[in-house]
Amino acid sequence: MATLNVNGKDLAVDADPSTPILWALRDTLGMTGTKFGCGQALCGACTVHLNGAPIRSCVTPISAATGQKITTIEAMASDRVGKAVQDAWVKHDVVQCGYCQSGQVMSATALLKTNRKPTDADIDAAMAGNICRCGTYARIRSAIKDAATQLA
């Protein structure tokens, strides 16, 4: 029985150590905000923060997260930067199907936590791992810049 610290809470997880964090979150802990898109760290839908840094939870085993802090989309509303990103997403009506957006919000939040005034190139780099099949990129870019302004 592993213990994972998720959104500030220690949670017992009955799963094999090699289980990706994604499936421990979704199937064991019932936290389905983090999405499965590719299973190969190619699409970014599963992005969570490990000690504040964005990681692809579909390829990161729970054994690599023991004793560390996992933060998911479910905690963003109570995070100053995460909330600003979510508000900007609403203001710009970014979403379409919405399936990738948990991952997009997590990557954008991680960017703005370390870079309060990202350039277009910074945004390209930070968001490169997050596919949006609906093509909402223009609005994501606008929303990130708007959130940066709100946080300034």
Add this chain to the structure above:
Amino acid sequence: MNTTAQTSRRDFLKTTAITSGGLLMGVPLLTFGDAQAAGTLHTPSAWVHNADDNTITLLSARSEMGQGVYTSMPMLIAEELNVDIRRVKVAIAAPDAKLYGNALLGGTQLTGGSTSVRDGWENLRVAGAQVREMLISAAAARWNVDRSELKAENGTVLGPNGKKATYGELAEAASKMPLPVKVSIKDPKDFRIVGKRTKRLDTPAKVNGSAEFGIDVKLPGMVYAALEQCPVIGGTVKSVDAARAKSMPGVIEVVQIPDGVAVVADSWWRANQARKALAIVWDEGAGATLNDKAMLEGIRAASKSGRPLPIKAVGDAPAAIAASNRVVRAEYVSQLLSHSPLEPMNFTASYANGKMLLIGPTQWQDGAQGAVAKAIDMKPEDIGVQTTFLGGGFGRRIDLDFIVQAAQISKAIGKPVKLVWSREDDMTHDFYRPQSVHQLAASLGADGKPTAMTFRLTSQSVTGRVFGLPNEVPDDLMMEAAVAPYAIPAIHHDAIKHDAGLRVGYWRSVSHLLNAFANESFVDELAKEAGQDPYQYRMAMLAGQPRFANVLKLAMDKAASRPLPAGHARGIALMEGYDTYMAQVAEVSLDASGAVRVHRVTVAADPGRMVNPDTVEAQIQSSVVFGMGAALMQEITLDKGRVQQTNFHQFPVVRMSEAPAIDIILVESTEKPGGIGEPATAVIVPAIANAVATLTGKRVRKLPITADAIKAA
């Protein structure tokens, strides 16, 4: 997911849908977030559910897959009902084609063809008006006053002497009023909701992780399934040794179904791990020899030997071309594509006591019900379907294979089960956008303009595969955008159906993309042969086509208002699709590797009347990016019947750094509403092809336009 929604699911099968006199009674709804009505639900109509706690649920008969019907459908109802769109709840309708069928798609309850707003434009406003009148009648009866003294505003019926009653207070009485046959609906100039930029109602839930997609469904006692299908689509199981898989942690059962072998476990990860331990001998079937190059050659051969089905003929174009000494001929080829929505195929099925409940992402509610009924020999009325949000559709979720599979597994194990495909399953077991070959020819007159044109499309009929359309019957959906709007004295357009052997599906914009790529590339080639500017060349042939000429001029003027950097070129294209008229200008360059970079796309669209202009813009942005992938980077190939691309490293999707700036001009119009979910997907492809040809002097006539394709051209 909240508790009430769970309860409603469990209770779903205990209730009966009774339709009488247009009233739909007692059907619990799957809604999202906290949207489940807490009060007693009264149902004045199939479209509006008033509860006595003053919650109003508006139904969307169409699935929300990103295109915004979760907002636009309620907007149309709310306009006449006179309620605040931000205070209503939304639910996706249960299968009932009589009530919710799509008249533009033969009456079936299907989301596709950019039809939702076009089909709902009048129906939903009438539905809203009917309920408004029933509420007024209820208030008139309660206060014993004449209906003419009452009006319904902002969720309240107002009467003389300050009398007022909320819709919720009137809900029960209104539900017993006769459904008015004739109602008046607003003149569009009086619209307060329709036509105004309106925030999507599903955004908050989609940015905090609470929106429920099919893959997020949970039922009490639910188990998880991973399905091993034959690597050759259509292959079947000869034998299976599941002993090792069954011994793996968490595995509950291994079940053989017609499409393969399912491992059922207490988590999806465990099911999918154990699945890798299955030892299956396959009968690969007829598909085992397929490869995409031979398929393409088969299509090309059929273009000469097949039976042409007429599209349009004016004059004697073949004779005019045969007699001309200035003829341009070109062949254009489009590739196989997967849909690859970001949410992999999945569905949840729960079989118990002779009833089946299906929950998940589908574009075709009554199709799902019918297919499952047939596959497991049940009555359709014993099968409930609840539609979650769709993590993308693009046509893939019109198909029902994964729903039938989930139902078969649940029936076999007698438990609720969620079947989830891996990305690899999804990419290798799609219903693919078919390949196509176009052969075009035109003769040019002394002024350089075409005197005659012939057009032959050879491709596979998706409608034949999905709906069993006979081979000798023309497939209207193959022919869309086949006839360009240009004034050409003689034309002869036809199409040949050829089954290349791989299962094919409707893919965003369907044949519009294939036909627009050929037609709009060709007109640029004609302009070049004539030594004329492609814009002026087109304009000269659009004299009788004001909506086309207007969008072309708007797009070109806007694009040309910016200086064109050195090393960049522009390409233009136009099309009518789904009653929407559109022109695009793409500005491109080549990067150091020789790959195309799209910097900016200017779109002018005349979609007729708009319900939510912000959604119209969003759909254009989406479609441009979606079509770019098809134009530049995506191709499905087959070897020995196996799809060679398994994940996004081999089937790339446009990413943030590759996404162009998109300028959009929307034409205000009083024309009937056009569809907007798809047309821009088609138009961007020839716009890019034409820009690349202008930039490099090389014409790439086969998609995708990769660096290698340009070098080889």
